[in-house]
Amino acid sequence: MATAGKVIKCKAAVAWEPNKPLVMEEVEVAPPQANEVRIKIVVTAVCHTDLYQLFDNTHEDGFPTVLGHEAAGIVESVGPGVTEYQPGDKVIPLFIAQCRECRFCKSPRTNQCEKAWLGQQDSRFTCKGKTLVQFVGTSTFSEYTVVNQMAVAKIDPAAPLDKVCLLGCGICTGYGAAVNTAKVEPGSTCAVFGLGAVGLAAVMGCKDAGAKRIIAVDINPEKSEKAKVFGATDFVNPKDHSKPISQVLADMTDGGVDFSLECVGNVGVMRNALESCVVGWGVSVIVGWTDLEDFSARPLQLMAGRTWKGSVFGGYKGRDSVPQMVKAYLDKKVKVDEFITHNMTFDHINDAIELMKHGKCIRTVLSVSPQ
Ligand SMILES: NC(=O)c1ccc[n+]([C@@H]2O[C@H](COP(=O)([O-])OP(=O)(O)OC[C@H]3O[C@@H](n4cnc5c(N)ncnc54)[C@H](O)[C@@H]3O)[C@@H](O)[C@H]2O)c1
Ligand SMILES: [Zn+2]
Numbered sequence: 411m412a413t414a415g416k417v418i419k420c421k422a423a424v425a426w427e428p429n430k431p432l433v434m435e436e437v438e439v440a441p442p443q444a445n446e447v448r449i450k451i452v453v454t455a456v457c458h459t460d461l462y463q464l465f466d467n468t469h470e471d472g473f474p475t476v477l478g479h480e481a482a483g484i485v486e487s488v489g490p491g492v493t494e495y496q497p498g499d500k501v502i503p504l505f506i507a508q509c510r511e512c513r514f515c516k517s518p519r520t521n522q523c524e525k526a527w528l529g530q531q532d533s534r535f536t537c538k539g540k541t542l543v544q545f546v547g548t549s550t551f552s553e554y555t556v557v558n559q560m561a562v563a564k565i566d567p568a569a570p571l572d573k574v575c576l577l578g579c580g581i582c583t584g585y586g587a588a589v590n591t592a593k594v595e596p597g598s599t600c601a602v603f604g605l606g607a608v609g610l611a612a613v614m615g616c617k618d619a620g621a622k623r624i625i626a627v628d629i630n631p632e633k634s635e636k637a638k639v640f641g642a643t644d645f646v647n648p649k650d651h652s653k654p655i656s657q658v659l660a661d662m663t664d665g666g667v668d669f670s671l672e673c674v675g676n677v678g679v680m681r682n683a684l685e686s687c688v689v690g691w692g693v694s695v696i697v698g699w700t701d702l703e704d705f706s707a708r709p710l711q712l713m714a715g716r717t718w719k720g721s722v723f724g725g726y727k728g729r730d731s732v733p734q735m736v737k738a739y740l741d742k743k744v745k746v747d748e749f750i751t752h753n754m755t756f757d758h759i760n761d762a763i764e765l766m767k768h769g770k771c772i773r774t775v776l777s778v779s780p781q
């Protein structure tokens with residue numbers, strides 16, 4: 411490899427400050443250090459968590475930064491101590507690491523590895539003399555990135571990167587929230603709030619788990635048709651009703667749903683989702699991302715037998731599960747193509763962000779480097 415061991419100068423979309431368009435810059439990406447892997451990003455998608463970081467979580471410590479965490483690429487070079495990955499491997503970077511050694515990795519009950527948030531790692535990115543923060547350790551809005559080997563999933567070389575990149579976040583997050591976290595049961599009734607890629611994947615998970623009724627809830631009526639593609643049986647727009655949405659769902663289901671999933675990232679909707687569950691056994695899962703506000707609910711909601719829980723990345727241990735999800739896609743057991751509404755080149759990244767901001771896409775896949 412001509413570039414191994416050398417600094418690579420390449421294009422990256424830099425977020426210099428919150429609430430501003432990303433700027434395409436030439437950046438320097440340092441060689442991988444011990445236990446690190448440098449990846450040529452072939453494709454990246456945009457997830458709402460990138461928008462959250464740019465527009466909502468505007469703490470200055472987070473900037474300047476290179477966002478992006480839903481991507482696929484090819485290993486360019488590896489640092490000392492890396493044996494599992496080699497140049498040329500097809501990989502998906504992981505925003506939540508799996509060290510395979512800590513007590514959490516050894517437990518089948520969680521994906522919350524002690525090293526989960528490698529975003530704290532030293533950055534390998536510089537631009538115009540400044541260090542750029544590596545967002546959640548991945549920073550895939552760049553032609554090259556450096557990731558700890560604990561946060562890399564090696565996938566089937568037959569996998570089309572421009573599709574399976576979505577398994578790096580949104581699809582696994584929603585699907586796993588239904589099958590791993592909620593543990594949706596056959597014959598049950600479910601409600602999914604928010605029908606972006608995460609919510610639609612949750613709908614798909616509910617269907618695959620055998621739910622008989624799946625009520626898709628969104629304030630954007632354009633999401634209705636897409637929800638049916640993934641298995642939704644009903645669509646409800648809260649804006650069409652004067653009653654609270656929890657009451658609307660209770661009326662439709664003789665008292666409330668068995669499982670609800672919040673895929674919006676809004677503490678008010680989290681409460682609605684909990685209150686939409688039936689007394690006795692209803693389970694509500696928080697999937698939407700926010701760390702800016704507390705949520706609230708009446709204690710009686712839980713005392714009456716409801717369970718409130720949440721998950722990150724659908725509870726999946728990424729190094730083990732992402733390759734399996736890629737295989738499930740290749741075996742036509744999970745849908746991926748249907749989530750992609752737009753394809754663009756990397757230099758249109760701000761257009762992709764605008765589309766998501768205005769609810770005009772499910773996922774936009776950006777081609778970053780030739781394969
Ligand atoms: N837990 C995790 O690991 C994880 C991973 C990825 C994304 N997320 C979060 O999941 C959420 C969804 O991500 P996405 O990429 O699918 O986003 P998206 O923007 O594509 O979809 C969000 C959907 O929610 C709908 N919505 C907004 N307000 C609503 C309301 N009051 N009631 C019902 N629907 C409403 C929007 O119309 C939109 O269709 C975000 O908060 C994101 O940060 C969490
Ligand atoms: Zn994401």
Ligand SMILES: [Zn+2]
Binds near residue numbers: 510
């Ligand atoms: Zn671990």
